[in-house]
Amino acid sequence: MKLKVAIIGTRGIPNYYGGFEHIAEYVSAGLVNKGYSVTVYNSHNHPYQADDWHGVKIVHCFDPEYLVGSSGQFVYDLCCLLDARKRDFDVILLMGYTSSSVWGRLYPKKSVTINNMDGLEWKRAKYSMPVQRFLRYAEKLAVKYSQYFISDSLVIRSYLKDKYNVDSRYIPYGADLFSDVERKSATNAVPDKDYFLLMARMEPENNIEVILDGFNNSTSDKKFKVLGSTDSRFGKFITHKFRNDERIQFEGANFDNSVVRALQNNSYLYFHGHSVGGTNPSLLEAMASEALIAAHNNPFNKSVLNSDAFYFDDSSDVRRLVETVRREDNERKMIQNNLHKIQFLFNWEKVINEYENFILECYNNQRNEVIANHRR
Structure with missing residues (x-):
């Protein structure tokens, strides 16, 4: 079965920014090579403006961050989610929660939702105390509204287990050996x-x-x-x-x-x-x-x-x-x-395989749960 997967929560691919864009680039292309239909949501002002990147479908959504600053990320994530609700994705992979979990009630109900939980964002010194309190709240919302979780660090996995009693799958980033x-x-x-x-x-x-x-x-x-x-x-x-x-x-x-x-x-x-x-x-x-x-x-x-x-x-x-x-x-x-x-431990082939296995596991778990509930 060719699953339809969407990746939301990055500024887009190819990577011109940072960590989540980096992994979205590799994982999306890797899943396409394995036969999946993958869509990545890009900011409308991303330098790459085509609708396809190495077989990955690109959806450009309005991103007002360049006009209003960081608060524009919330609008951008909302636009991405509203668009995703119109499509029939089997799985949605959310990269982080900072500006998306406040829209948790809008996560597409028919899609399996997997959240790659960010680092301990509320610890960042650049944020004021009110922002740090909000980020703690956003973290709680991510746990509340997401169905499954990925941690890219063993430390984050332990934190989620201790703080929220949440089991997450540890899947780190990858890198290519120097040729x-x-x-x-x-x-x-x-x-x-x-x-x-x-x-x-x-x-x-x-x-x-x-x-x-x-x-x-x-x-x-x-x-x-x-x-x-x-x-x-x-x-x-x-x-x-x-x-x-x-x-x-x-x-x-x-x-x-x-x-x-x-x-x-x-x-x-x-x-x-x-x-x-x-x-x-x-x-x-x-x-x-x-x-x-x-x-x-x-x-x-x-x-x-x-x-x-x-x-x-x-x-x-x-x-x-x-x-x-x-x-x-x-x-x-x-x-x-x-x-x-x-x-x-950290090669891209292994990382992509682990993403694929976890996506299939989550999708099958959810489908079996729906079947079981229907039989009741």
């Missing part, structure tokens, strides 16, 4: 191992200031490349604060995956400061790109990296790492161990 072609290209494109690297959205909980403070106070003569848009208020603050350190290079956002992977592969040490959320795709990409990693010391990162990374809590830890880390046998073993994780 020989990419290796050759990286060698030619980027200077080798003479810089540190950080790649993240310019947000406080990504510990960008902590990392750059540590580097700023170090005696290193290497460069520090920072990838990520600095257009936000925090981004402008960061660039202003470190404007006098000529070693720190703010290079803006870059969605050319080949360039990003080359930069990761050739970095001396890759800093990953994310402290909120699940399994972060940029971390997996760094692992797959054979980067040596220094990560913020928290359960999310440690559940992925285990002992195959350096960890930091504050700027003094960062300074110590910048000044003392050497790329020797033990460090090379850490890189190989992380490659092994990508190959056997």
Whole structure:
């Protein structure tokens, strides 16, 4: 049976933004290759304007975020859900809940609803206390109105079980191993191992200031490349604060995956400061790109990296790492161990198969329940 699956809750594919768009891109194309009919909802002002992407159907819905700010996400999600109600999707995969769960009563009743629960959004420092309270409420609504759940982190799965007594299926993100072609290209494109690297959205909980403070106070003569848009208020603050350190290079956002992977592969040490959320795709990409990693010391990162990374809590830890880390046998073993994780735990083929299996399981469970109720 060719199931009809819709993916709602992202800005759209191909990915020009972040994590959920990243996984929507891979999973949608992967399911199409397996014979599923897949529709992804895109913002009407997404750079990709065609109605088909590698066999995935694209529906463009009105998104006023560019006019009214973040509140426009609620309108966008509402438009997507109202459109989905007119169609006969077997399964709807909701990516996150921040701006969609308030419309929970409008989730299409005839579709099986699976929610890929976001990270602990209410912990993000960028949000005010009223917004954090709302996000806690939105999380509760997501649990109330969704039928099945996915966690991209073991930490999130435990949280949902402890907080709501909800069972969720753990399915992480994936990444592709660094190929020989990419290796050759990286060698030619980027200077080798003479810089540190950080790649993240310019947000406080990504510990960008902590990392750059540590580097700023170090005696290193290497460069520090920072990838990520600095257009936000925090981004402008960061660039202003470190404007006098000529070693720190703010290079803006870059969605050319080949360039990003080359930069990761050739970095001396890759800093990953994310402290909120699940399994972060940029971390997996760094692992797959054979980067040596220094990560913020928290359960999310440690559940992925285990002992195959350096960890930091504050700027003094960062300074110590910048000044003392050497790329020797033990460090090379850490890189190989992380490659092994990508190959056997976080590869896209495995992730897509797990999505397919869970979608089929949820659909069959729901169908059997309907049949049982009808017989009563």
